[in-house]
Amino acid sequence: MDLQALTFLFVGITFAIYIGIAFWAKATTTSEFYVAGGGIHPIANGMATAADWMSAASFISMAGLIAFYGYGGSVFLMGWTGGYVLLAMLLAPYLRKHGSFTVPEFISDRYYSKAARVVAVICLIIASVTYVIGQMKGIGVAFSRFLEVDYETGLVTGMVIVAFYAVMGGMKGITYTQIAQYVIMIIAYTIPAVFISFMLTGNPIPQLGLGSEMADGTYLLDKLDQVVAGLGFSEYTTQARLSSTNMFVYTLSLMIGTAGLPHVIMRFFTVSSVKAARESAGWALVFIALLYTTAPAVAAMARLNLMTTIDQPTQAQNLAYVDRPSWFKNWEKTGLLKFKDKNGDGLIQYTGNKSNTPKTTKVDGKDIVLLPNEMVKVDRDIMVLANPEIAGLPNWVIAIVAAGGLAAALSTAAGLLLAIASSISHDLLKGVWKPNISEKEELNYSRLSMIGAILVAGYYGFNPPDFAAGTVALAFGLAASSIFPALMMGIFSKKMNKEGAIAGMLSGIGITLLYVFQHKGIMFVKSTSFLGDMDPNWFLGIEPNAFGAIGACVNFAVAFFVMSRTKKVPQGVEKMVENIRIPAAN
Amino acid sequence: MNNDYWKANISLIVKCLAVWFVVSYMFGIVLVDVLNTIRLGGYKLGFWFAQQGSIYTFVILVFYYAKSMNKIDEEFNVHEK
Numbered sequence: 001m002d003l004q005a006l007t008f009l010f011v012g013i014t015f016a017i018y019i020g021i022a023f024w025a026k027a028t029t030t031s032e033f034y035v036a037g038g039g040i041h042p043i044a045n046g047m048a049t050a051a052d053w054m055s056a057a058s059f060i061s062m063a064g065l066i067a068f069y070g071y072g073g074s075v076f077l078m079g080w081t082g083g084y085v086l087l088a089m090l091l092a093p094y095l096r097k098h099g100s101f102t103v104p105e106f107i108s109d110r111y112y113s114k115a116a117r118v119v120a121v122i123c124l125i126i127a128s129v130t131y132v133i134g135q136m137k138g139i140g141v142a143f144s145r146f147l148e149v150d151y152e153t154g155l156v157t158g159m160v161i162v163a164f165y166a167v168m169g170g171m172k173g174i175t176y177t178q179i180a181q182y183v184i185m186i187i188a189y190t191i192p193a194v195f196i197s198f199m200l201t202g203n204p205i206p207q208l209g210l211g212s213e214m215a216d217g218t219y220l221l222d223k224l225d226q227v228v229a230g231l232g233f234s235e236y237t238t239q240a241r242l243s244s245t246n247m248f249v250y251t252l253s254l255m256i257g258t259a260g261l262p263h264v265i266m267r268f269f270t271v272s273s274v275k276a277a278r279e280s281a282g283w284a285l286v287f288i289a290l291l292y293t294t295a296p297a298v299a300a301m302a303r304l305n306l307m308t309t310i311d312q313p314t315q316a317q318n319l320a321y322v323d324r325p326s327w328f329k330n331w332e333k334t335g336l337l338k339f340k341d342k343n344g345d346g347l348i349q350y351t352g353n354k355s356n357t358p359k360t361t362k363v364d365g366k367d368i369v370l371l372p373n374e375m376v377k378v379d380r381d382i383m384v385l386a387n388p389e390i391a392g393l394p395n396w397v398i399a400i401v402a403a404g405g406l407a408a409a410l411s412t413a414a415g416l417l418l419a420i421a422s423s424i425s426h427d428l429l430k431g432v433w434k435p436n437i438s439e440k441e442e443l444n445y446s447r448l449s450m451i452g453a454i455l456v457a458g459y460y461g462f463n464p465p466d467f468a469a470g471t472v473a474l475a476f477g478l479a480a481s482s483i484f485p486a487l488m489m490g491i492f493s494k495k496m497n498k499e500g501a502i503a504g505m506l507s508g509i510g511i512t513l514l515y516v517f518q519h520k521g522i523m524f525v526k527s528t529s530f531l532g533d534m535d536p537n538w539f540l541g542i543e544p545n546a547f548g549a550i551g552a553c554v555n556f557a558v559a560f561f562v563m564s565r566t567k568k569v570p571q572g573v574e575k576m577v578e579n580i581r582i583p584a585a586n
Numbered sequence: 587m588n589n590d591y592w593k594a595n596i597s598l599i600v601k602c603l604a605v606w607f608v609v610s611y612m613f614g615i616v617l618v619d620v621l622n623t624i625r626l627g628g629y630k631l632g633f634w635f636a637q638q639g640s641i642y643t644f645v646i647l648v649f650y651y652a653k654s655m656n657k658i659d660e661e662f663n664v665h666e667k
Contacts, residue, residue, distance in 0.1 A: 066637075071618075074636035078610045081641045085606045088648045089599045093655075207638060211628040219628030237633045238622065247615050273666045275659070278652035285648050289641050296637040581592055584664040 006399035007146050014184055014403050015161055018177050018410075022165035025173040030439050033170030033446055034101040034422050035269040040175055042276040046283025048175045049267045051182035051407070052415035053080075053258075053284070054291060055131075056138030059185060059408035064383035066299035067306075070234065072241030073299065075250045081285060081292055082251070083258025088281030091259060091484075092268040094491045094580045096277035101269065102419075103262045103483065104427040110490040110577070111498040112570060114432050119505050121423045123482040124262045128416045129456070131261075131475040135413040136461030142409060146402035155461045158410060159454055166414045167450045171270060174414045181407040186290055188404020192388040192397055193294050196301050199391060206297035224304045230363055231311055232352030232370045236300065242543065250546035257476030257548050260484030263412075263419040274583040302387045306378075309390060311350040315371065318347040327389035336379035342372045350375045417457065421450035474516060481508035481551025489559060491581070494574045496559065499566040504559030512551035516544045591662040598654055602647050610640040 001009070027033040040048070058080070066073030100106045103124060108117030136155065143154020165173040190206070197209030201220055214220050224236045241247050258264065267284075268277045310319050321339060331337040339348060342356060353359055353370040360367050385405070388398045425446035430437060437445070482505040489496040489504070542550070579585045613621055614636035621632035629638070659665035 071633055071636060074614060074633075077637055078614055078640050081644050082606065082610055085602070085644050085647055089602060089651055210638075211626065211634070213628065221628050221630070221633075237630055238619075244615055248611060251610065251615065275652075275656060275666060278655055279649075282645065282648040282652055285645050289645050293638055293641055578588060581595075582588055582664045583659055583666050585588075 001395070003395045003398060004148065006395050007402045010396075010399045010403040011147065011406060014180075014407060017180050018161055018165055021176045021180065022168050022173050025165075025169040025176045027168070027170040027172045027443075030101070030426075030443050030446065032172045033443055034426060035266075036170075036172040036175045038099075038270060039272050040270040042271055042280035043283045044179055045175070045267060045271050045276075045280045046285075047182045047287050048178035048270075049264065049280070049284035050287035050291075051178035051185060051411040052267055053264055053288060053412070054185065054408055055135055055412035056142070056405060056409040057134065058291065058295075059189065060138070060142075060384050060405055061381050063295045063298040063302065063387075064380035066296055067303040067383050068380055069241060070228075070236035070239040072239050072247070073296075075241060075247050075254065077292055077296065079251045079254025080258055081288060083255040084281055084285040084288070086255060086259040086484075087264070087268075088278060088285075091265060091487055091491070092277045092281050093274045093583075095265060095487070096268050096271065097274050097580045097583060099269075102422050102426050103265055103487070104423055105431065107486055107490065107501070108427070108431060110573070111486075111496075111501045112573065113498040113502070116486075116498055116502050116505075117427055117431055119502055120483065120486065121427050123478050123505065123509060124423050125420055127261065127475045127478040127483070128263060128420045129460075132413055132416040132420070132453075132457045133460040135409050135416065136457050138409040139406065139413065140461055142402065142405045146405075152462065155458065158406070158413075159458045159461075162410055162414050162417065163451065163454050166417055166454070167447050170446065170450075171266075171418055174418055175270060177414065178411045181411040182287060184407040185404045185411075186287070188400045188407070189291050189298075190294055191400060192391070192393055193298050193301075195393050195397065196305070196387065196391045197297060200301055200304070206294045206301075210297040210300055220304070221300065224300055224307075227304065227307050228352075230313075230368065231307065231350065232361055234352075236303070246542055246546060249542050249549050253480050253546045253548035253550075253552075254476060256484050256552050257480035260479035260482075260487070261475070262423075262479070262483065263415040265487075266419055266422075267415075298384065298387065302383045302390065305387070305390050306383075307350065310348050310375070315347065315349070318349060320347050322346065324348070325390075327386055330389070331382055331386055334382075336377065336382050338375070338377035340374055340376045342374050348374055413457070417450060417453045420453040421446055424449040424452070474513075476545075477512040477516060477548040477551060478509055480548030481512040481555055485552050485555040485559065489556070491577065494577045495563065495569060497563050497566060497569045500559040500561075500563030503562040504555040507558040508551045508555030511554050512547055515547045515550075588662075588664070591658065591664055594658050594662070595655065598651065598658070602651050605643065606647055609635060609643040614640050 031037050062076055065076060095106055098106055100109065104117045104120035107120040108114060139158035140151045140155035143149060143157060144151040165177050193206040194204050197206040198204040201209040201212040201214055203209040203212045210220060212220060214223055221237055229235045268280065271277050271280050312318050321341060328337065349371040351370045351373045353372050356372050358369050358371050360369050385401060388401060425442060429445055430442050485508060486501050486505050489501065613632065618632035618636060621635065622630040624631040626634050
C-alpha cells in the first residue's frame with residue numbers, strides 16, 4: 001500500500017476508536033461530566049494526564065527545538081517534567097482532598113470571595129484559550145500535510161471528532177479517549193526512535209543509544225559535536241541558551257507554569273483519594289518521561305542524519321541538488337525546507353556561515369574555510385515528521401507517526417476545552433450568576449459551553465492570529481504568575497486572606513503581561529512593542545518567554561505585603577485549611 | 587498531633603525539593619561545565635543530567651514522596667479509610 005492509503009487507514013482506525021469510546025462513556029451527571037465521577041484508577045489517570053499534557057508541541061516541535069538548540073534545549077526537558085514534582089507535593093493531594101470540580105471553585109472556597117473566583121476564571125480562560133489556538137492550528141496542519149486535504153477540511157474534521165466525545169462524555173469520555181491517545185502517541189514516537197537508534201549505534205534503546213558508540217568506534221554525541229563544529233555551528237552538547245541565568249529562570253518558569261495549568265490540575269480531581277492523587281502524579285510522570293527521555297535521542301540522531309546526508313567531509317563529496325532524496329523534495333513543496341545555490345556548483349553546502357562569502361574559522365586549531373550556507377530554510381518543526389523518511393524507514397512507520405501527531409493535538413485540545421467549558425458553566429453560571437439551577441440544567445449548560453468553546457477555538461483555527469507562537473509563553477506565564485501562587489498560598493498559609501490573594505494574582509499577571517507586551521508588542525502586534533525585542537533591554541538578560549517565574553515571585557511578595565496590612569481571615573478558614581491538609585479529616 | 591503530621595510532611599517536601607533542585611538547577615545548569623569534564627559512556631555528565639538524569643530523578647522523587655507519605659499517614663493515623 002502507498003503512504004497515502006496507509007495514513008488514511010491508521011488515522012481512520014484511531015478515529016473509530018475515539019468515536020466508539022464516546023458512545024460507551026456518556027456522562028449522565030455533572031460529577032461525571034466535570035471529574036469523571038471521581039473514580040479513575042491512578043495509573044489510568046496518569047496515562048490520561050500524560051496525553052492531556054503532551055501536545056502537538058511536545059510531540060512534533062520539542063525534538064526539533066532540541067536538535068537545533070542542543071544542550072540549550074534542556075530547559076524544555078527539565079521544565080516540562082519537573083513541574084510534576086511541584087504538582088505532586090505542593091498542590092494535587094490537597095486539592096483532591098478539598099473535592100472541588102474546578103480550580104476557580106477551590107479559590108472561591110478558600111478565599112471566601114466571588115471576586116477571587118472571577119479573577120481566577122479570567123486567568124484560566126486567557127491561559128487555556130491561547131493554548132488551545134495552537135492545538136487547533138496543529139490539527140489543521142497535521143491533517144493537511146499527511147492526508148493532503150486542505151487545512152480547513154482538516155480543521156473541521158478534527159473539531160467534529162473532539163466535539164463528539166467531549167460534549168457527550170465530558171471528563172469521562174475525554175479520560176478514556178486520552179488513555180487510547182497516549183498509547184497511540186507513545187508507540188508512534190518510540191518506533192522510529194528504536195529503529196534509528198539501532199541503525200546508528202546497534203543499541204535499540206534510544207536512551208542508551210544516545211550514549212553509545214557508532215560503528216566507527218566514536219561516541220554518537222562526540223561525532224555529532226565534531227560534525228556540527230566542523231561546519232561552523234555551535235558544539236551540540238555545550239551550546240547554552242543565552243546565559244545560565246536565563247536557562248535557570250526559563251526552566252523555573254516552565255516548571256511553575258506546568259504545575260499551574262488548570263487542565264492538568266483538574267485531572268487530579270478525577271481519582272478516588274488523596275493517596276491515589278499522589279501516586280497518580282508519579283504515574284503521569286512515568287508516562288511523560290517515556291517520551292521526554294526519548295526526545296533527546298530523536299533530536300541528536302535526526303540532526304546527525306540530516307547533516308551527514310547533506311554535507312560531507314570534503315566539499316566535492318557533498319550531496320548534489322539533482323540527486324536529492326524524495327523526502328527533501330516533499331518538504332521543499334511545503335516551503336519548510338529551502339535551498340539556494342549561492343556558488344552555483346550544483347552541490348548543497350550546509351554550514352553555519354550565514355553570509356554570502358566564504359569565511360575562515362579555526363576548528364581544533366586548524367583553519368578551515370566555510371562556504372556560505374545554502375540551506376536557507378530548515379524549519380525545526382519538520383524534524384520529527386521527516387525523521388523516519390530521512391532514515392529511510394518503511395511507509396507504515398511514517399503513517400503511525402501521522403496518527404500519533406493527531407492524537408497529541410486532539411488529546412490536549414479536549415482537555416483544554418473542558419477546562420474552559422467547566423469554568424464557564426460551573427464557576428460563572430452556577431457559582432456566580434445562577435446558583436439555583438438544577439444539576440440537569442447545569443449539565444446542559446456545560447455541554448452548551450463546551451460547544452461554544454469548540455466554536456471559538458475553531459474560529460481562531462480558521463483565522464490563526466500571527467501571534468500563535470508567542471501565546472504559549474503567555475499561557476505559561478499566566479499559569480505561573482497567577483494560578484500557581486494563589487493555590488499554593490491557599491494550602492500552605494492559613495493566614496492568607498482574600499485581599500492578599502487577589503492583589504497577588506492581579507500584580508503577578510500584570511507584571512508578566514507588561515514584560516511580554518513591552519518586548520513582543522501589545523497583544524503581540526509587533527509595531528507596538530515599546531522596548532524592542534532584543535537582549536540589551538531584557539531584565540537581567542531574561543527572555544520574555546521565561547518571565548513567569550519572576551511574575552510568580554512578585555505575586556508572592558505583593559500577596560504577603562497586602563495581607564499584613566488588611567483584615568485577618570474570617571473564622572472557619574483556618575479550620576478549612578487544616579482539613580485539606582489531613583487526608584482523613586472531614 | 588495534626589501539627590506534627592504537617593511538620594513531618596513539610597520536612598519531607600523540603601528534602602525532596604532539595605534533591606529536585608540539585609539534579610536540575612545545579613547539576614544541569616549551574617555546575618554543568620564542571621560535570622561535563624566527567625564522562626558517563628558517551629555522555630558528558632552535566633549534559634546527561636540536563637537531558638536524562640534529572641527526569642529519572644523526578645520520577646523516583648514523586649514515588650518516594652507518595653510512599654513516604656503513606657507511611658506518615660498511617661503513623662499519625664490520618665490515612666483514608
